[in-house]
Amino acid sequence: MKPTKPTTxxxxxxxxxxxxxxxxxxxxxxxxxxVAYGEVFGFLGPNGAGKTTTVRALGTLIxxxxxxxxxxxxxxxxxxxxxxxxRIAVMPEAPGLYLRLTxxxxxxxxxxxxxxxxxxxxIRDALEAVNLGDRAGDLCGGLSKGLRQRVGLARTLLxxxxxxxxxxxxSGLDPVAAREVHxxxxxxxxxxxxxxxxxxRLEEAEKLCDRVAIMNTTLRVVGxxxxxxxxxxxxxxxxxxxxxxxxxxxxxxxxxxxxxxxSEDPGSYVLSVSDPRVAAPEVARALVGAGxxxxxxxxxxxxxxxVYLELIDEDVExxxx
Amino acid sequence: MMGVDALRVRAVVRKELRDYRRKRSxxxxxxxxxxxxxxxxxxxxxxxxPSAAGGKYFALPLLLLLLIPVIMPxxxxxxxxxxxxxxxxxxxxxxxxxxxxxxxxGKAAAVMLPTLALSYAAFGLFLAVVRLFANPAIAARVFHxxxxxxxxxxxxxxxxxxxxxxxxxxxxxxxxxRVAQQLGTVAxxxxxxxxxLLGTGVIHxxxxxxxxxxxxxxxxxxxxxxxxxxxxxxxxLVTGARAVRS
Numbered sequence: 001m002k003p004t005k006p007t008t009x010x011x012x013x014x015x016x017x018x019x020x021x022x023x024x025x026x027x028x029x030x031x032x033x034x035v036a037y038g039e040v041f042g043f044l045g046p047n048g049a050g051k052t053t054t055v056r057a058l059g060t061l062i063x064x065x066x067x068x069x070x071x072x073x074x075x076x077x078x079x080x081x082x083x084x085x086x087r088i089a090v091m092p093e094a095p096g097l098y099l100r101l102t103x104x105x106x107x108x109x110x111x112x113x114x115x116x117x118x119x120x121x122x123i124r125d126a127l128e129a130v131n132l133g134d135r136a137g138d139l140c141g142g143l144s145k146g147l148r149q150r151v152g153l154a155r156t157l158l159x160x161x162x163x164x165x166x167x168x169x170x171s172g173l174d175p176v177a178a179r180e181v182h183x184x185x186x187x188x189x190x191x192x193x194x195x196x197x198x199x200x201r202l203e204e205a206e207k208l209c210d211r212v213a214i215m216n217t218t219l220r221v222v223g224x225x226x227x228x229x230x231x232x233x234x235x236x237x238x239x240x241x242x243x244x245x246x247x248x249x250x251x252x253x254x255x256x257x258x259x260x261x262x263s264e265d266p267g268s269y270v271l272s273v274s275d276p277r278v279a280a281p282e283v284a285r286a287l288v289g290a291g292x293x294x295x296x297x298x299x300x301x302x303x304x305x306x307v308y309l310e311l312i313d314e315d316v317e318x319x320x321x
Numbered sequence: 322m323m324g325v326d327a328l329r330v331r332a333v334v335r336k337e338l339r340d341y342r343r344k345r346s347x348x349x350x351x352x353x354x355x356x357x358x359x360x361x362x363x364x365x366x367x368x369x370x371p372s373a374a375g376g377k378y379f380a381l382p383l384l385l386l387l388l389i390p391v392i393m394p395x396x397x398x399x400x401x402x403x404x405x406x407x408x409x410x411x412x413x414x415x416x417x418x419x420x421x422x423x424x425x426x427g428k429a430a431a432v433m434l435p436t437l438a439l440s441y442a443a444f445g446l447f448l449a450v451v452r453l454f455a456n457p458a459i460a461a462r463v464f465h466x467x468x469x470x471x472x473x474x475x476x477x478x479x480x481x482x483x484x485x486x487x488x489x490x491x492x493x494x495x496x497x498x499r500v501a502q503q504l505g506t507v508a509x510x511x512x513x514x515x516x517x518l519l520g521t522g523v524i525h526x527x528x529x530x531x532x533x534x535x536x537x538x539x540x541x542x543x544x545x546x547x548x549x550x551x552x553x554x555x556x557x558l559v560t561g562a563r564a565v566r567s
Contacts, residue, residue: 022560056559056560059416060416061412061416061556061559062555062556062559062560063556082418083418085416085417085418086418088416089416090413090416091413092412092413092416094409095413096408096409096410096411096413096414098336098340098410099408100339100340100343100344101336101339101340101343105336105339108332109332109333109335109336110413110417111332112328112329112331112332112333112335112336113329113332113333113414113417113418113419114417114418115326115328115418117328152413155413
Protein backbone atom coordinates (compact mmCIF):
# COMPACT_ATOMS: atom_id res chain seq x y z
CA MET A 1 0.00 0.00 0.00
CA LYS A 2 1.36 3.36 -1.01
CA PRO A 3 1.61 5.85 1.87
CA THR A 4 -0.75 8.76 1.44
CA LYS A 5 0.26 12.31 2.16
CA PRO A 6 -1.96 13.90 4.78
CA THR A 7 -4.24 16.57 3.42
CA THR A 8 -4.99 18.24 6.72
CA UNK A 9 -3.16 21.27 7.99
CA UNK A 10 -1.42 19.27 10.68
CA UNK A 11 2.35 19.79 10.72
CA UNK A 12 4.62 17.31 8.96
CA UNK A 13 6.92 17.23 11.96
CA UNK A 14 6.16 18.04 15.56
CA UNK A 15 9.12 17.77 17.91
CA UNK A 16 8.52 18.36 21.58
CA UNK A 17 11.36 18.56 24.12
CA UNK A 18 13.22 15.76 22.40
CA UNK A 19 16.45 14.74 24.12
CA UNK A 20 19.08 12.14 23.34
CA UNK A 21 21.87 11.12 25.69
CA UNK A 22 24.56 8.52 25.18
CA UNK A 23 25.52 7.74 28.77
CA UNK A 24 26.86 10.96 30.23
CA UNK A 25 27.10 12.70 26.88
CA UNK A 26 24.15 14.73 25.65
CA UNK A 27 23.79 14.66 21.88
CA UNK A 28 20.86 17.10 21.88
CA UNK A 29 18.59 18.36 24.61
CA UNK A 30 15.09 19.75 24.92
CA UNK A 31 14.61 20.34 21.21
CA UNK A 32 11.17 21.56 20.15
CA UNK A 33 9.97 22.76 16.75
CA UNK A 34 7.34 22.15 14.12
CA VAL A 35 7.64 21.88 10.37
CA ALA A 36 4.66 22.39 8.06
CA TYR A 37 3.92 20.24 5.02
CA GLY A 38 5.61 21.60 1.93
CA GLU A 39 8.10 23.60 3.96
CA VAL A 40 11.84 23.52 3.36
CA PHE A 41 13.30 23.58 6.85
CA GLY A 42 17.00 24.22 7.33
CA PHE A 43 18.80 22.61 10.23
CA LEU A 44 22.09 24.36 10.92
CA GLY A 45 24.77 24.07 13.53
CA PRO A 46 28.47 23.42 14.06
CA ASN A 47 30.00 19.94 13.97
CA GLY A 48 28.87 17.92 16.97
CA ALA A 49 25.81 20.09 17.54
CA GLY A 50 23.45 17.09 17.37
CA LYS A 51 22.01 17.67 13.89
CA THR A 52 22.68 14.21 12.51
CA THR A 53 21.59 12.55 15.74
CA THR A 54 18.33 14.51 15.61
CA VAL A 55 17.74 13.33 12.04
CA ARG A 56 18.54 9.76 13.07
CA ALA A 57 16.04 10.01 15.93
CA LEU A 58 13.31 11.39 13.65
CA GLY A 59 14.17 8.73 11.08
CA THR A 60 13.62 6.00 13.73
CA LEU A 61 17.24 4.86 13.61
CA ILE A 62 17.82 5.73 17.24
CA UNK A 63 15.44 6.05 20.16
CA UNK A 64 15.22 9.43 21.90
CA UNK A 65 15.97 9.39 25.62
CA UNK A 66 12.98 11.60 26.41
CA UNK A 67 10.50 13.90 24.76
CA UNK A 68 8.14 13.13 21.93
CA UNK A 69 7.71 13.70 18.22
CA UNK A 70 5.24 13.10 15.43
CA UNK A 71 6.66 12.33 12.00
CA UNK A 72 4.32 12.56 8.99
CA UNK A 73 1.39 12.31 11.37
CA UNK A 74 2.66 9.22 13.19
CA UNK A 75 3.89 9.30 16.79
CA UNK A 76 7.58 8.50 17.05
CA UNK A 77 7.47 5.18 18.90
CA UNK A 78 9.39 1.96 18.32
CA UNK A 79 6.26 0.10 17.19
CA UNK A 80 5.63 2.75 14.50
CA UNK A 81 9.10 2.53 12.98
CA UNK A 82 8.14 0.72 9.79
CA UNK A 83 5.13 2.97 9.13
CA UNK A 84 7.20 6.13 9.66
CA UNK A 85 9.99 4.87 7.44
CA UNK A 86 7.48 4.17 4.66
CA ARG A 87 6.56 7.87 4.64
CA ILE A 88 9.99 9.40 4.80
CA ALA A 89 13.26 9.18 2.92
CA VAL A 90 16.64 9.91 4.42
CA MET A 91 19.78 10.75 2.51
CA PRO A 92 22.81 10.59 4.81
CA GLU A 93 25.84 12.74 4.00
CA ALA A 94 27.64 9.73 2.50
CA PRO A 95 25.21 8.26 -0.02
CA GLY A 96 26.20 4.66 0.85
CA LEU A 97 25.87 3.05 -2.57
CA TYR A 98 26.82 -0.48 -3.57
CA LEU A 99 29.81 0.22 -5.74
CA ARG A 100 29.78 -3.11 -7.61
CA LEU A 101 26.18 -2.56 -8.69
CA THR A 102 24.99 -0.23 -11.42
CA UNK A 103 23.05 2.94 -10.74
CA UNK A 104 19.74 1.32 -11.71
CA UNK A 105 20.53 -1.85 -9.73
CA UNK A 106 21.11 0.27 -6.63
CA UNK A 107 17.77 1.99 -7.13
CA UNK A 108 16.04 -1.29 -7.95
CA UNK A 109 17.24 -2.67 -4.63
CA UNK A 110 15.85 0.25 -2.67
CA UNK A 111 12.61 0.17 -4.67
CA UNK A 112 12.24 -3.42 -3.47
CA UNK A 113 12.93 -2.39 0.12
CA UNK A 114 10.16 0.20 -0.17
CA UNK A 115 7.88 -2.54 -1.50
CA UNK A 116 7.43 -0.95 -4.93
CA UNK A 117 6.06 -3.36 -7.56
CA UNK A 118 7.33 -2.86 -11.14
CA UNK A 119 9.58 0.05 -10.22
CA UNK A 120 11.14 0.62 -13.67
CA UNK A 121 9.14 3.77 -14.41
CA UNK A 122 9.78 5.16 -10.93
CA ILE A 123 13.51 4.52 -11.27
CA ARG A 124 13.57 6.20 -14.68
CA ASP A 125 11.72 9.26 -13.33
CA ALA A 126 14.02 9.52 -10.30
CA LEU A 127 17.11 9.36 -12.51
CA GLU A 128 15.67 11.93 -14.92
CA ALA A 129 14.96 14.23 -11.98
CA VAL A 130 18.65 14.29 -11.07
CA ASN A 131 19.83 14.32 -14.68
CA LEU A 132 21.27 10.84 -14.56
CA GLY A 133 18.98 9.19 -17.10
CA ASP A 134 21.90 8.29 -19.34
CA ARG A 135 24.02 6.82 -16.53
CA ALA A 136 21.59 4.11 -15.38
CA GLY A 137 23.86 1.30 -16.53
CA ASP A 138 27.08 2.68 -15.03
CA LEU A 139 28.68 0.96 -12.07
CA CYS A 140 28.45 3.22 -9.02
CA GLY A 141 32.10 2.51 -8.24
CA GLY A 142 33.04 4.38 -11.40
CA LEU A 143 31.08 7.53 -10.61
CA SER A 144 32.51 10.76 -9.22
CA LYS A 145 31.54 11.87 -5.72
CA GLY A 146 29.11 14.39 -7.12
CA LEU A 147 27.38 11.81 -9.31
CA ARG A 148 27.13 9.40 -6.39
CA GLN A 149 25.50 12.16 -4.40
CA ARG A 150 22.95 12.56 -7.17
CA VAL A 151 22.26 8.81 -7.17
CA GLY A 152 21.67 9.10 -3.43
CA LEU A 153 19.18 11.87 -4.10
CA ALA A 154 17.44 9.82 -6.79
CA ARG A 155 17.11 7.05 -4.23
CA THR A 156 15.23 9.34 -1.85
CA LEU A 157 12.76 10.21 -4.63
CA LEU A 158 11.82 6.59 -5.32
CA UNK A 159 9.22 6.16 -2.61
CA UNK A 160 7.49 9.51 -3.19
CA UNK A 161 8.02 10.42 0.48
CA UNK A 162 6.02 12.93 2.50
CA UNK A 163 9.19 14.11 4.25
CA UNK A 164 12.72 14.04 2.93
CA UNK A 165 15.67 14.35 5.29
CA UNK A 166 18.66 15.53 3.31
CA UNK A 167 22.01 15.68 5.04
CA UNK A 168 24.37 17.97 3.12
CA UNK A 169 22.84 17.12 -0.27
CA UNK A 170 25.18 19.40 -2.21
CA SER A 171 28.35 18.26 -0.48
CA GLY A 172 30.98 17.56 -3.13
CA LEU A 173 28.92 18.93 -6.00
CA ASP A 174 30.21 21.51 -8.46
CA PRO A 175 28.26 24.80 -8.64
CA VAL A 176 26.22 23.70 -11.66
CA ALA A 177 25.27 20.38 -10.06
CA ALA A 178 24.52 22.16 -6.77
CA ARG A 179 22.18 24.52 -8.58
CA GLU A 180 20.43 21.53 -10.15
CA VAL A 181 19.90 20.11 -6.69
CA HIS A 182 18.55 23.47 -5.53
CA UNK A 183 16.12 23.47 -8.47
CA UNK A 184 15.12 19.93 -7.58
CA UNK A 185 14.44 20.92 -3.97
CA UNK A 186 12.36 23.88 -5.11
CA UNK A 187 10.41 21.59 -7.44
CA UNK A 188 9.76 19.15 -4.62
CA UNK A 189 8.57 21.98 -2.39
CA UNK A 190 6.05 22.94 -5.07
CA UNK A 191 4.79 19.35 -5.07
CA UNK A 192 4.16 19.60 -1.32
CA UNK A 193 7.12 17.51 -0.19
CA UNK A 194 8.49 18.57 3.17
CA UNK A 195 12.26 18.87 3.15
CA UNK A 196 14.37 18.79 6.26
CA UNK A 197 17.71 20.09 5.07
CA UNK A 198 20.83 19.74 7.16
CA UNK A 199 23.56 21.90 5.75
CA UNK A 200 26.74 23.79 6.52
CA ARG A 201 26.23 26.03 3.50
CA LEU A 202 24.53 29.02 5.00
CA GLU A 203 23.95 30.74 1.68
CA GLU A 204 22.25 27.55 0.53
CA ALA A 205 19.99 27.54 3.58
CA GLU A 206 19.22 31.21 3.07
CA LYS A 207 18.34 30.62 -0.57
CA LEU A 208 16.28 27.45 -0.14
CA CYS A 209 14.75 27.39 3.31
CA ASP A 210 11.45 28.87 4.39
CA ARG A 211 12.65 28.64 7.98
CA VAL A 212 15.84 27.58 9.68
CA ALA A 213 16.77 26.24 13.08
CA ILE A 214 20.21 26.77 14.54
CA MET A 215 21.31 23.97 16.85
CA ASN A 216 24.14 23.72 19.28
CA THR A 217 23.11 20.73 21.43
CA THR A 218 20.06 22.78 22.35
CA LEU A 219 17.97 24.63 19.83
CA ARG A 220 19.20 28.24 19.73
CA VAL A 221 16.67 29.82 17.38
CA VAL A 222 14.00 28.85 14.88
CA GLY A 223 12.51 31.22 12.36
CA UNK A 224 12.58 32.72 8.91
CA UNK A 225 16.09 33.96 8.02
CA UNK A 226 14.89 37.56 7.73
CA UNK A 227 13.13 37.39 11.11
CA UNK A 228 16.26 36.01 12.74
CA UNK A 229 18.29 38.87 11.30
CA UNK A 230 15.84 41.33 12.79
CA UNK A 231 15.82 39.55 16.13
CA UNK A 232 19.57 39.49 16.45
CA UNK A 233 20.75 42.69 14.84
CA UNK A 234 19.66 46.29 15.32
CA UNK A 235 18.45 48.01 12.20
CA UNK A 236 21.21 50.14 10.83
CA UNK A 237 22.18 52.50 8.04
CA UNK A 238 25.62 52.41 6.46
CA UNK A 239 26.85 55.86 5.44
CA UNK A 240 29.91 56.41 3.26
CA UNK A 241 31.46 59.82 2.61
CA UNK A 242 34.28 60.83 0.32
CA UNK A 243 36.18 62.49 3.18
CA UNK A 244 35.88 61.56 6.87
CA UNK A 245 33.50 63.86 8.77
CA UNK A 246 35.16 66.41 11.04
CA UNK A 247 32.74 65.91 13.95
CA UNK A 248 30.49 62.89 13.35
CA UNK A 249 29.40 62.75 17.01
CA UNK A 250 27.85 66.16 16.85
CA UNK A 251 26.24 65.48 13.47
CA UNK A 252 24.73 62.03 14.06
CA UNK A 253 23.46 62.49 17.62
CA UNK A 254 21.27 65.38 16.51
CA UNK A 255 19.47 63.46 13.74
CA UNK A 256 15.98 62.26 14.76
CA UNK A 257 15.69 58.44 14.65
CA UNK A 258 19.41 57.78 15.02
CA UNK A 259 19.97 55.89 18.27
CA UNK A 260 23.69 55.23 18.10
CA UNK A 261 26.59 55.32 15.69
CA UNK A 262 30.06 53.92 15.16
CA SER A 263 32.80 54.38 12.60
CA GLU A 264 34.07 51.23 10.87
CA ASP A 265 36.63 52.80 8.53
CA PRO A 266 37.56 56.40 7.76
CA GLY A 267 34.55 57.79 5.89
CA SER A 268 32.34 54.82 6.77
CA TYR A 269 29.72 54.99 9.55
CA VAL A 270 27.12 52.58 10.87
CA LEU A 271 24.08 54.27 12.41
CA SER A 272 21.66 52.31 14.60
CA VAL A 273 18.17 53.44 13.76
CA SER A 274 14.66 52.45 14.78
CA ASP A 275 13.28 52.65 11.22
CA PRO A 276 15.68 52.96 8.28
CA ARG A 277 12.97 54.30 5.93
CA VAL A 278 12.29 57.23 8.25
CA ALA A 279 15.87 57.88 9.29
CA ALA A 280 17.55 57.70 5.86
CA PRO A 281 16.09 60.99 4.44
CA GLU A 282 16.92 62.77 7.71
CA VAL A 283 20.49 61.49 7.58
CA ALA A 284 20.84 62.55 3.95
CA ARG A 285 19.57 66.05 4.71
CA ALA A 286 21.87 66.41 7.73
CA LEU A 287 24.92 65.24 5.79
CA VAL A 288 24.24 67.57 2.85
CA GLY A 289 23.53 70.42 5.29
CA ALA A 290 26.91 69.80 6.93
CA GLY A 291 28.61 69.97 3.53
CA UNK A 292 29.64 66.31 3.44
CA UNK A 293 30.36 64.62 0.10
CA UNK A 294 27.98 61.66 0.43
CA UNK A 295 28.92 58.53 -1.54
CA UNK A 296 26.12 56.27 -0.34
CA UNK A 297 23.48 55.75 2.32
CA UNK A 298 22.07 52.24 2.58
CA UNK A 299 20.45 49.82 4.96
CA UNK A 300 22.92 47.43 6.64
CA UNK A 301 22.49 43.87 5.31
CA UNK A 302 23.07 40.93 7.63
CA UNK A 303 23.31 37.48 6.16
CA UNK A 304 22.22 34.22 7.75
CA UNK A 305 25.92 33.62 8.26
CA UNK A 306 26.07 36.70 10.51
CA VAL A 307 23.15 35.31 12.52
CA TYR A 308 24.79 31.91 12.75
CA LEU A 309 28.19 33.24 13.78
CA GLU A 310 26.65 35.59 16.31
CA LEU A 311 24.82 32.72 18.02
CA ILE A 312 27.68 30.27 17.92
CA ASP A 313 30.10 32.95 19.19
CA GLU A 314 27.70 33.60 22.07
CA ASP A 315 27.83 29.90 22.93
CA VAL A 316 31.62 29.85 22.77
CA GLU A 317 31.81 32.91 25.05
CA UNK A 318 29.29 31.43 27.47
CA UNK A 319 31.30 28.20 27.70
CA UNK A 320 34.52 30.15 28.33
CA UNK A 321 32.86 32.00 31.22
CA MET B 322 7.33 -15.73 10.57
CA MET B 323 4.85 -12.89 11.06
CA GLY B 324 5.30 -9.53 9.42
CA VAL B 325 7.70 -10.65 6.69
CA ASP B 326 7.29 -9.06 3.27
CA ALA B 327 8.52 -11.48 0.59
CA LEU B 328 9.24 -8.61 -1.81
CA ARG B 329 11.74 -7.04 0.57
CA VAL B 330 13.39 -10.38 1.37
CA ARG B 331 13.67 -11.08 -2.37
CA ALA B 332 15.18 -7.63 -2.93
CA VAL B 333 17.93 -8.38 -0.39
CA VAL B 334 18.61 -11.82 -1.89
CA ARG B 335 18.80 -10.49 -5.45
CA LYS B 336 21.12 -7.65 -4.46
CA GLU B 337 23.42 -9.98 -2.53
CA LEU B 338 23.66 -12.49 -5.38
CA ARG B 339 24.44 -9.70 -7.83
CA ASP B 340 27.10 -8.39 -5.47
CA TYR B 341 28.71 -11.85 -5.12
CA ARG B 342 28.77 -12.31 -8.89
CA ARG B 343 30.56 -9.02 -9.40
CA LYS B 344 33.32 -9.85 -6.91
CA ARG B 345 35.63 -12.34 -8.55
CA SER B 346 37.36 -13.38 -5.33
CA UNK B 347 34.04 -14.54 -3.88
CA UNK B 348 33.19 -16.56 -6.99
CA UNK B 349 36.66 -18.14 -7.11
CA UNK B 350 36.55 -19.03 -3.40
CA UNK B 351 33.08 -20.56 -3.84
CA UNK B 352 34.28 -22.81 -6.63
CA UNK B 353 37.68 -23.75 -5.18
CA UNK B 354 36.40 -24.88 -1.78
CA UNK B 355 34.14 -27.71 -3.04
CA UNK B 356 36.88 -28.76 -5.49
CA UNK B 357 39.35 -29.10 -2.61
CA UNK B 358 36.93 -31.14 -0.51
CA UNK B 359 36.28 -33.48 -3.45
CA UNK B 360 39.93 -34.53 -3.66
CA UNK B 361 40.10 -36.75 -0.57
CA UNK B 362 36.87 -38.77 -1.16
CA UNK B 363 37.77 -39.22 -4.82
CA UNK B 364 41.28 -40.47 -3.97
CA UNK B 365 39.80 -42.79 -1.33
CA UNK B 366 37.55 -44.37 -3.96
CA UNK B 367 40.09 -44.66 -6.74
CA UNK B 368 42.99 -45.83 -4.55
CA UNK B 369 40.97 -48.41 -2.59
CA UNK B 370 41.58 -52.10 -3.20
CA PRO B 371 38.29 -53.84 -4.04
CA SER B 372 39.18 -56.76 -1.79
CA ALA B 373 40.37 -54.80 1.23
CA ALA B 374 37.98 -51.88 1.38
CA GLY B 375 34.99 -52.58 3.63
CA GLY B 376 31.85 -50.50 3.76
CA LYS B 377 33.01 -48.30 6.66
CA TYR B 378 36.18 -47.40 4.75
CA PHE B 379 34.20 -44.86 2.75
CA ALA B 380 32.25 -43.31 5.60
CA LEU B 381 34.80 -40.66 6.67
CA PRO B 382 35.82 -39.55 3.15
CA LEU B 383 32.15 -39.22 2.21
CA LEU B 384 31.33 -37.28 5.34
CA LEU B 385 34.15 -34.86 4.56
CA LEU B 386 31.84 -33.53 1.85
CA LEU B 387 29.76 -32.13 4.70
CA LEU B 388 32.53 -29.66 5.43
CA ILE B 389 31.63 -27.77 2.25
CA PRO B 390 28.32 -26.39 3.60
CA VAL B 391 29.96 -25.72 6.97
CA ILE B 392 33.00 -23.79 5.81
CA MET B 393 31.78 -22.12 2.61
CA PRO B 394 29.10 -19.82 4.12
CA UNK B 395 30.88 -18.87 7.33
CA UNK B 396 32.91 -15.95 5.96
CA UNK B 397 30.05 -14.67 3.79
CA UNK B 398 27.63 -14.75 6.72
CA UNK B 399 30.16 -13.10 9.02
CA UNK B 400 30.51 -10.25 6.50
CA UNK B 401 26.74 -9.80 6.05
CA UNK B 402 26.01 -7.03 8.56
CA UNK B 403 29.36 -5.67 9.70
CA UNK B 404 30.48 -5.51 6.06
CA UNK B 405 27.55 -3.26 5.17
CA UNK B 406 28.38 -1.16 8.19
CA UNK B 407 32.03 -0.78 7.17
CA UNK B 408 31.23 0.18 3.59
CA UNK B 409 28.68 2.78 4.75
CA UNK B 410 25.64 1.15 3.17
CA UNK B 411 23.93 0.04 6.38
CA UNK B 412 22.53 3.41 7.46
CA UNK B 413 20.67 4.17 4.19
CA UNK B 414 19.34 0.62 4.28
CA UNK B 415 18.07 0.98 7.84
CA UNK B 416 16.13 4.12 6.93
CA UNK B 417 13.88 2.06 4.62
CA UNK B 418 10.80 0.18 5.88
CA UNK B 419 12.66 -3.14 5.96
CA UNK B 420 12.15 -5.08 9.19
CA UNK B 421 15.09 -6.68 10.92
CA UNK B 422 13.76 -10.21 10.35
CA UNK B 423 13.37 -9.47 6.62
CA UNK B 424 16.92 -8.23 6.43
CA UNK B 425 18.29 -11.21 8.35
CA UNK B 426 16.24 -13.70 6.32
CA GLY B 427 17.29 -12.11 3.04
CA LYS B 428 20.95 -12.12 3.98
CA ALA B 429 20.77 -15.72 5.23
CA ALA B 430 18.96 -16.92 2.10
CA ALA B 431 21.49 -15.19 -0.14
CA VAL B 432 24.30 -17.14 1.54
CA MET B 433 22.30 -20.37 1.70
CA LEU B 434 21.41 -20.54 -2.01
CA PRO B 435 24.92 -20.71 -3.51
CA THR B 436 26.06 -22.89 -0.60
CA LEU B 437 23.38 -25.49 -1.29
CA ALA B 438 23.83 -25.30 -5.04
CA LEU B 439 27.58 -25.85 -4.87
CA SER B 440 27.47 -28.43 -2.05
CA TYR B 441 24.91 -30.59 -3.83
CA ALA B 442 26.68 -30.05 -7.15
CA ALA B 443 29.94 -31.30 -5.61
CA PHE B 444 28.16 -34.27 -4.06
CA GLY B 445 26.39 -35.09 -7.33
CA LEU B 446 29.61 -34.76 -9.28
CA PHE B 447 31.36 -37.12 -6.86
CA LEU B 448 28.64 -39.76 -7.18
CA ALA B 449 28.62 -39.40 -10.97
CA VAL B 450 32.38 -39.85 -11.17
CA VAL B 451 32.21 -42.90 -8.90
CA ARG B 452 29.40 -44.44 -10.93
CA LEU B 453 31.08 -43.80 -14.26
CA PHE B 454 34.76 -44.35 -13.58
CA ALA B 455 35.31 -46.29 -10.33
CA ASN B 456 35.69 -50.03 -10.02
CA PRO B 457 32.09 -51.38 -10.10
CA ALA B 458 32.58 -53.30 -6.83
CA ILE B 459 33.79 -50.18 -5.02
CA ALA B 460 31.10 -48.03 -6.60
CA ALA B 461 28.51 -50.50 -5.32
CA ARG B 462 29.92 -50.20 -1.79
CA VAL B 463 29.83 -46.40 -1.96
CA PHE B 464 26.22 -46.45 -3.11
CA HIS B 465 25.38 -48.88 -0.34
CA UNK B 466 26.35 -46.30 2.31
CA UNK B 467 22.65 -45.45 2.67
CA UNK B 468 22.71 -43.73 6.08
CA UNK B 469 25.85 -41.80 5.16
CA UNK B 470 24.34 -40.59 1.90
CA UNK B 471 21.15 -39.62 3.76
CA UNK B 472 23.24 -37.73 6.33
CA UNK B 473 24.89 -35.79 3.51
CA UNK B 474 21.59 -34.93 1.78
CA UNK B 475 19.81 -34.06 5.01
CA UNK B 476 22.64 -32.34 6.86
CA UNK B 477 23.88 -30.13 4.04
CA UNK B 478 21.19 -27.43 4.50
CA UNK B 479 21.13 -27.87 8.28
CA UNK B 480 24.88 -27.50 8.71
CA UNK B 481 24.91 -24.59 6.26
CA UNK B 482 22.09 -23.08 8.33
CA UNK B 483 24.19 -23.45 11.48
CA UNK B 484 27.22 -21.81 9.89
CA UNK B 485 25.07 -18.98 8.51
CA UNK B 486 23.12 -18.14 11.66
CA UNK B 487 26.20 -18.27 13.86
CA UNK B 488 28.17 -16.23 11.32
CA UNK B 489 25.41 -13.63 11.23
CA UNK B 490 25.17 -13.54 15.02
CA UNK B 491 28.87 -12.68 15.03
CA UNK B 492 28.37 -10.14 12.24
CA UNK B 493 25.59 -8.32 14.08
CA UNK B 494 27.78 -7.91 17.17
CA UNK B 495 31.26 -7.50 15.69
CA UNK B 496 32.91 -4.13 15.41
CA UNK B 497 34.87 -4.94 12.25
CA UNK B 498 34.90 -7.40 9.38
CA ARG B 499 38.18 -9.15 10.19
CA VAL B 500 37.08 -10.01 13.73
CA ALA B 501 33.72 -11.23 12.44
CA GLN B 502 35.28 -13.49 9.82
CA GLN B 503 37.74 -15.00 12.29
CA LEU B 504 34.98 -15.69 14.81
CA GLY B 505 32.71 -16.94 12.03
CA THR B 506 35.25 -19.60 11.14
CA VAL B 507 35.23 -20.79 14.75
CA ALA B 508 31.50 -21.48 14.25
CA UNK B 509 32.44 -24.41 12.02
CA UNK B 510 34.17 -26.29 14.86
CA UNK B 511 31.08 -27.95 16.45
CA UNK B 512 29.78 -29.34 13.11
CA UNK B 513 33.33 -30.43 12.29
CA UNK B 514 33.41 -32.41 15.54
CA UNK B 515 30.10 -34.09 14.68
CA UNK B 516 31.39 -35.04 11.23
CA UNK B 517 34.54 -36.54 12.74
CA LEU B 518 32.53 -38.48 15.34
CA LEU B 519 30.26 -39.83 12.61
CA GLY B 520 33.12 -40.64 10.28
CA THR B 521 35.23 -42.39 12.90
CA GLY B 522 32.29 -44.51 13.99
CA VAL B 523 31.95 -43.03 17.50
CA ILE B 524 28.42 -42.13 16.43
CA HIS B 525 26.96 -44.74 14.08
CA UNK B 526 25.25 -43.03 11.18
CA UNK B 527 22.03 -45.04 11.21
CA UNK B 528 18.78 -43.66 9.75
CA UNK B 529 17.45 -43.05 13.26
CA UNK B 530 20.58 -41.16 14.40
CA UNK B 531 20.56 -39.13 11.18
CA UNK B 532 16.92 -38.07 11.61
CA UNK B 533 17.38 -37.28 15.32
CA UNK B 534 20.47 -35.17 14.64
CA UNK B 535 18.67 -33.42 11.80
CA UNK B 536 15.69 -32.49 13.97
CA UNK B 537 17.99 -31.26 16.74
CA UNK B 538 20.02 -29.17 14.31
CA UNK B 539 16.88 -27.72 12.73
CA UNK B 540 15.59 -26.61 16.13
CA UNK B 541 18.96 -25.08 17.02
CA UNK B 542 19.14 -23.25 13.66
CA UNK B 543 15.66 -21.77 14.13
CA UNK B 544 16.40 -20.67 17.69
CA UNK B 545 19.69 -19.03 16.75
CA UNK B 546 18.00 -17.30 13.78
CA UNK B 547 15.41 -15.78 16.13
CA UNK B 548 18.17 -14.80 18.51
CA UNK B 549 20.09 -13.07 15.70
CA UNK B 550 16.94 -11.19 14.70
CA UNK B 551 16.53 -9.97 18.28
CA UNK B 552 20.17 -8.90 18.50
CA UNK B 553 19.72 -6.71 15.42
CA UNK B 554 19.46 -3.33 17.12
CA UNK B 555 19.34 -0.39 14.68
CA UNK B 556 20.70 2.09 17.21
CA UNK B 557 23.67 -0.03 18.20
CA LEU B 558 24.48 -0.74 14.56
CA VAL B 559 24.40 2.96 13.64
CA THR B 560 25.98 4.53 16.71
CA GLY B 561 27.67 1.68 18.54
CA ALA B 562 25.53 2.40 21.62
CA ARG B 563 22.49 0.55 22.92
CA ALA B 564 19.19 2.44 23.11
CA VAL B 565 18.11 3.61 26.57
CA ARG B 566 14.80 5.41 27.04
CA SER B 567 13.90 7.16 30.26
